[in-house]
Amino acid sequence: MLGPVILAASRSDTMRRIVSAAPVTKPVVNRFIPGETVDQVIPIVEELTRSGLEVTLDVVGEDITEVAQSHAARDAYLQLIGRLEELGLGETVEMSVKLSMFGQALEGGHELALANVRPVVEAAAAIGTTVTLDAEDHTTLDSMFAIHEELRRDFPQTGCVIQAYLFRTEADARRLAAAGSRVRIVKGAYKEPAEVAYQDKAEIDKAYVRIMKILMEGEGYPMIGSHDPRLIAIGQELARQAGRKLDEYEFQMLYGIRSEEHLRLAAEGHRMRVYTAYGTDWYGYFMRRLAEKPANLLFFLRSMITKN
DSSP states (O other): OHHHHHHHHTTOHHHHHHHHHSTTHHHHHHHHOOOSSHHHHHHHHHHHHHTTOEEEEEEOOOOOOSHHHHHHHHHHHHHHHHHHHHHTOTTTEEEEEOGGGGTTTSTTHHHHHHHHHHHHHHHHHHTTOOEEEOOOSGGGHHHHHHHHHHHHHHOTTOEEEEETTBTTHHHHHHHHOSTTOEEEEEOOOSOOOTTTBOOSHHHHHHHHHHHHHHHHHSSSEEEEEOOOHHHHHHHHHHHHHTTOOGGGOEEEEETTSSHHHHHHHHHTTOEEEEEEEESSOOHHHHHHHHHHOHHHHHHHHHHHHHOO
16 A cells, blocks of 8 residues: 555655655665766666676656756766767667657657657667666656657667556557567556546556567567566466477566566576666666565665664
């Protein structure tokens, strides 16, 4: 029941100031966001890839209010791509982007976001990697899918994310499970109304399994974004039933959560990608991580109580 409360707090400027000012916040944030700059996150990326893991990098900061900020977001990703090229990491590191960070919510936002993200996708392709468009709240999805379709005309490896808790997602999955597509399925981490989304965890889990089955039986490349051991096991079985080889799908988990499971899956021969965020505007991302799992919230509260 705390999840919706935390998600509401993620949009509150007052809560942002309170949480940001708490002395224990930064050490806890570092569990999920290992750096604020490219230079700080690159050693983490190198450590992960040496361990047999793959990575997707997210420069956090979706709540922008000015066009100049959208251009800064574009440039931050271009800087990141430059560093990945220097280090020869294009084959194991991709990027995840939120179109709101590229100006989607501003006036003329659809065209602005497309104009900003296109050079990022182009630069990523030039070094042998790709970009996945993250899903945000349900009001943004038609625009996101339209931009995804447009980008795939020139860069067919561009991925997108679908969210199991939305009623629309099974139909989206059927449409997207085509040859050459790359689709990440997650449960969903935004506060959505009952008119558009399942509210019960059991119903969300059932929808997740149905959608995994659609993706595994399709012709695209499924990316299973989950920390749930049961869903991971079901995903493995669905892949087996669909006749998929280990390199024809992958698992994705967040940096800082179930790290031993990352290594276990990789050791079994699975492609295992670690979603790693960095940047200074970490608040919204951090609060969604707390909302997704009670254990994350308890970890944070225990730190606040025991560390003065």
